[in-house]
Amino acid sequence: MQTLQVHQETFQNTEPRRITHTHTHTHSQATGLLLTQHVHWDFIWRPNLHLANTTEFTMASSELSLILNNANANLYPEPQHHLLCMTRTPHLSEINFNNSNTMGTWDQVNPQMWTRQNVLEWIGFHVEESRFDASLLNMNYCNMDGLTLCATSKETLLGMFGQRFGERLHQNLENLKARYANDLSENAVLSESELDILENILQDSFPFMHGPNLGPLLETVVVQTTIPTDNSESKYSYFDEYTNQQTPESDHGYDSLTESFQSSQAGSFLNPSSPESSSSSSDSDPEYSEKPFSVSSKITVKQEPGKNQKRGRGRPPKPRDNEGYEHFIQSKKSKHAPRGTHLWEFIRDILIHPEQNQGLMKWEDRRDGIFKFLKSEAVAQLWGQKKKNSSMTYEKLSRAMRYYYKREILERVDGRRLVYKFGKNSTGWRVEETGY
DNA sequence: ACCCGTTTTCCTGCTT
DNA sequence: GAAGCAGGAAAACGGG
DSSP, rough: OEEEOOOOOOHHHHHHGGGGOOOEEEOOHHHHOEEEEEEHHHHHHHHHHOOOOOSOTTHHHHOHHHHHHHHHHHHSSSOHHHHHSSOOOOOOOGSSSSOOOOOOOGGGGOGGGGGGGHHHHHHHHHHHHHHOGGGGOOOOHHHHHHHHHTSSSSSHHHHOOHHHHHHHHHHHHHHHHHHTTTTTSOOOOOOHHHHHHHOOOOOOOOOOOOOGGHHHHHEEEEEEOOOOSSGOOOOOHHHHHHHTTOOOOOTTTOHHHHHHHHHHSSOHHHHTTOOOOOOOOOOGGGOOOOOOSOOOOOOOOOOOOOOOOOOSSSOOOOOOOHHHHHHHHHHHHHHTOOOOOHHHHHHHHTTTOOHHHTTEEEEEEEETEEEEEEEEEHHHHHHHHHHTTTTOOHHHHHHHHHHHHHHSSSETTTTTTTTEETTTTOOOOSSHOOOO
């Protein structure tokens, strides 16, 4: 058995090609050698801070948009950068360095090593393959890492994903597990080429970081570990992790709307009828959500003053400060930027989950798709939150709504304030489509 | 670089 | 008068 150590200095070195590794020989029954990347958590979630351009933002404050983002991630899967997929403990030999497989990274990785994003992509792949109605998915059940997934019994999977889709997932998972079953003790040593590739990945991942800057951020060690194959061995239990997550503080100073969503998030958004949903799902962005521990409960970002400043027509340019993290986010997302949820989809999703929307909107006529804004400004705020636009108002939102008339996504409802109707070009709201 | 689709912003006039 | 509606105009912005 060999233990390989890549020291922290490796990443402080301005010349990463000098990565060194040492071998120590020990007798061990360990089944594998894992490359563990400890990325400091402040780095992981600080970008979220920057993204949240709201007056006041708490980690738990934007639940609806976060949940919707999760839903988006499922509907429009976004390929993740290698390193961000590696925040748990992937086996180096299992990393798809080419990333050319259209199936996604998960296909090249032992399911036990999957990140939550990998699990999402895997589920998304099967949704596509089986033409399963993704709107029936409970996103909370999709938000688990590979270790937890592998530790989940068939019965539980069936319960989570339904008989047919659950069966399919279970079958495929078993196949994938079997594929990697004999491979765990192999590739314990990094070859020079693998080290080169690792260097490249690190460089790609932190293009704005150079040599010494990487040091404080990355602390990479290679550890010898046994991969648990049993439920009881699973250290990072999905259920433990989420049920132990702290509840949002009540005095965070966010608006009442958000509070109402905080209090309503115990259930699943996409599948509100699911009984044992206990996930908080407060991970705003799956890419940065691989944190094994809770983070501080409140983060406040002050908004710039001067909102009443007179300005010209049209949309002002977005602020371009903080190039560092911003650039990282932009470059990472630009590869395959997801098609964001459209406004009408956002509205629809609020409507089809009435127990989650806390009286923001209601159906006037469910069959005909007629609905009404009950808290118009609150909905606008929420929409703005989703679009990282703290100055969204109902007036602006309604203008966008009116543009839908022409495209027949919405139809006019004359004489009734705050009332709209879904048009023939909208989908996903009908009882036949949602199942409830 | 340019086009296109989808907003976002601002505005005027009208209706409830 | 306030809130909302209607829709023109211009601009932002991401994707192709």
